[in-house]
Amino acid sequence: MWKYVKTLEYPVNIKKKDLRMAKYLVTQYGGANGELAAAWRYLNQRYTMPDDKGKALLTDIGTEELAHVEIISTMIYQLMKDATLDELKEAGLDTHYAEHGKGLYPTDANGVPFTVMYFATTGDPLADITEDMAAEQKARAVYENLINLTSDQDVIDVLLFLRQREIIHFNRFKALYDEYLKKGYK
Amino acid sequence: MNNIFYEIPNDWYSEFNNNFMPNMNNDMGNMNMMNMPNVNNTNNMNNNDLATPKVALDRGNLFNDSYDPYRNYKYRELKANNKKEEMLLDILRHNFVLTEINLYLDVNPNNSKMINLFNMYLSNKKRIVDEYEKNFGPLTLDGLNVTDNNWNWNNSPWPWEGSK
Numbered sequence: 001m002w003k004y005v006k007t008l009e010y011p012v013n014i015k016k017k018d019l020r021m022a023k024y025l026v027t028q029y030g031g032a033n034g035e036l037a038a039a040w041r042y043l044n045q046r047y048t049m050p051d052d053k054g055k056a057l058l059t060d061i062g063t064e065e066l067a068h069v070e071i072i073s074t075m076i077y078q079l080m081k082d083a084t085l086d087e088l089k090e091a092g093l094d095t096h097y098a099e100h101g102k103g104l105y106p107t108d109a110n111g112v113p114f115t116v117m118y119f120a121t122t123g124d125p126l127a128d129i130t131e132d133m134a135a136e137q138k139a140r141a142v143y144e145n146l147i148n149l150t151s152d153q154d155v156i157d158v159l160l161f162l163r164q165r166e167i168i169h170f171n172r173f174k175a176l177y178d179e180y181l182k183k184g185y186k
Numbered sequence: 187m188n189n190i191f192y193e194i195p196n197d198w199y200s201e202f203n204n205n206f207m208p209n210m211n212n213d214m215g216n217m218n219m220m221n222m223p224n225v226n227n228t229n230n231m232n233n234n235d236l237a238t239p240k241v242a243l244d245r246g247n248l249f250n251d252s253y254d255p256y257r258n259y260k261y262r263e264l265k266a267n268n269k270k271e272e273m274l275l276d277i278l279r280h281n282f283v284l285t286e287i288n289l290y291l292d293v294n295p296n297n298s299k300m301i302n303l304f305n306m307y308l309s310n311k312k313r314i315v316d317e318y319e320k321n322f323g324p325l326t327l328d329g330l331n332v333t334d335n336n337w338n339w340n341n342s343p344w345p346w347e348g349s350k
Contacts, residue, residue: 006325006345007274009282010243011264013348056292064285074346144256157262164246167254168289175293 002063009067010161014078014154019091021150022079023109028146028162029072030106030114033138039065041119041135045128050185054125057176058132061169068162073104075158125185129177133170140166239279239307240264248286271349273318277325280311 028034042062049055080093080102088097095111106114120131143163147156235250242248245261255261266272287304291297319329323338330339343349 003326003328005281006339007278007281008345009278009285010246011275011278011349012346053293053295057289060285060288060292064289070345074348077346078348147256147259153262156259160256160259160261161246163256164253167252168247168249168286171252172289172293179293 002066008071008074009064010071010158012071012074012078012154012158014075014152016152016154017082017087018079018150018152018155019083019087019093021152021155022076023091023093023096024146024149025072025076025079025155026105026107027109028139028142029069029076029104031108031112031142032118033135033142034106034108034114034118035065035068035072035139036106036114037118038062038135038139039069040116041121042132044119045121045132048121048123048125048128050125050180053179054129054176057172061172064165064169068165071158071162075155076104079155125180126177129173129180133173133177136166136170136173140170236303239283242286243275243279243282248283249290267349270318270322273314273322276314277311277318280307280314283307284311 030036039062042058042065046055046058046062049058083091083093083102085094085097088094096105099105108114119135120128122128140163143159143166147159147163150156150159236242237245237248237250237253240263244263245253245255247253264275264278266275284304284307287300287307291300291304294300315325315329319325319331323341324330327339
């Protein structure tokens with residue numbers, strides 16, 4: 001089971017409204033390489049990991065990804081909350097407003113809704129962990145794209161933190177992969 | 187207030203922390219993801235490989251050998267504006283270091299030094315969380331004070347509302 005802790009993993013205090021950035025950032029909520037896909041990829045793959053190391057690692061990284069879903073959601077919320085209708089229109093978020101008001105909704109940066117097609121589960125630990133390593137690298141690359149798109153230090157600080165987590169998760173998955181390869185798990 | 191991190195022996199931390207003045211112009215050589223640390227050697231980890239909890243949370247990485255800055259960006263040094271924020275920041279630092287050690291131990295479960303470090307941070311964290319919750323309300327439902335007459339779990343701000 002999971003328990004809610006009433007704090008973010010890393011603080012988010014964005015002071016400046018920026019609707020364009022909200023529109024880009026949402027991809028790390030509901031896009032192909034986003035945190036929601038990451039959380040569910042690992043939490044769904046963990047059941048068929050061949051030993052305790054894999055079961056533990058996928059559970060624990062999946063859990064941290066849930067905290068990252070919350071961080072990204074928080075950023076989008078704070079960037080959008082003071083927007084007027086005219087500002088939403090100007091930023092191209094009028095279509096979002098038509099569907100969701102100022103509510104959050106997991107889509108990619110083009111407005112395509114989240115889908116489980118963004119991750120796979122083969123039941124083969126080497127194949128699944130290889131996908132997980134790739135997912136961390138792709139998320140790192142997207143965070144770098146997002147950092148390049150803003151000059152707001154309040155946003156950049158959080159993106160740098162999240163980017164660094166992708167690097168750590170990649171390393172942990174790689175260690176597991178190397179061990180499973182050596183052990184001949186199939 | 188007391189900095190509880192001072193209870194960790196100095197030699198747990200590396201010279202990295204004492205001399206940490208990153209030269210942002212020299213970071214480009216560290217960008218290649220293929221320069222990842224040798225993950226097979228991490229069981230030999232010693233204390234010099236770890237950042238302080240403060241640096242670890244600020245930069246999102248406890249492990250010096252895998253910290254990989256992006257271009258010339260410098261991470262922010264998180265600061266607290268009042269006692270409540272200071273205590274919460276202490277808790278975040280502990281939570282973060284515990285997460286880092288947790289993930290490390292998942293794939294390196296026999297590293298007794300890291301297990302000891304986990305236990306030390308966990309007992310520190312319990313004490314700070316307890317003090318925080320007594321003063322500022324529960325962080326989890328386990329932290330509710332049942333002798334209170336008012337239900338304070340639903341008090342604002344919620345985490346996404348930030349500090350004003």
